Amino acid sequence: MKRKGFSPKPKQPKDRSPEEREQAMQRIVGGAIGNRDKRMAGYREQSLRIHPWVCARCGRVFDQSNITELTVHHKDHNHDNNPADGSNWENLCIYCHDNEHSRYVEYQPDEAITMARDEQDLAKYNPFENLKELLGRK
Numbered sequence: 001m002k003r004k005g006f007s008p009k010p011k012q013p014k015d016r017s018p019e020e021r022e023q024a025m026q027r028i029v030g031g032a033i034g035n036r037d038k039r040m041a042g043y044r045e046q047s048l049r050i051h052p053w054v055c056a057r058c059g060r061v062f063d064q065s066n067i068t069e070l071t072v073h074h075k076d077h078n079h080d081n082n083p084a085d086g087s088n089w090e091n092l093c094i095y096c097h098d099n100e101h102s103r104y105v106e107y108q109p110d111e112a113i114t115m116a117r118d119e120q121d122l123a124k125y126n127p128f129e130n131l132k133e134l135l136g137r138k
């Protein structure tokens with residue numbers, strides 16, 4: 001499986017659009033979450049607000065301690081289709097979500113990116129956290 005977008009992004013200013021630079025500036029000044037991050041996480045938050053914290057497939061129940069393993073699936077596999085009533089969203093645990101996509105014949109790259117994004121969003125840890133430690137430990 002392709003893991004587009006997983007590699008750490010270079011932070012060179014020239015790679016940024018003026019809009020992104022503006023957002024980066026706001027992030028620095030306000031210390032708040034960037035608008036882009038908010039927009040990306042928006043539908044998940046909304047779906048979790050509308051739907052019960054239960055996996056629609058296996059029925060696993062979630063709470064604050066493990067809510068990070070509950071992801072939002074787009075029923076029509078179109079992550080741009082986000083009706084406010086939540087009719088295109090389905091709360092799925094990460095395992096059932098994976099399942100849902102692997103049995104879907106027409107695999108949508110867009111949705112794959114959404115998933116990867118979900119995972120990144122969920123896994124608030126830094127995958128390279130230990131790297132520094134390992135490098136420092138000679």
Ligand SMILES: [Zn+2]
Nearest residue numbers: 055058093096
């Ligand atoms: Zn499940």
Ligand SMILES: [Zn+2]
Nearest residue numbers: 072073074111
């Ligand atoms: Zn999905």
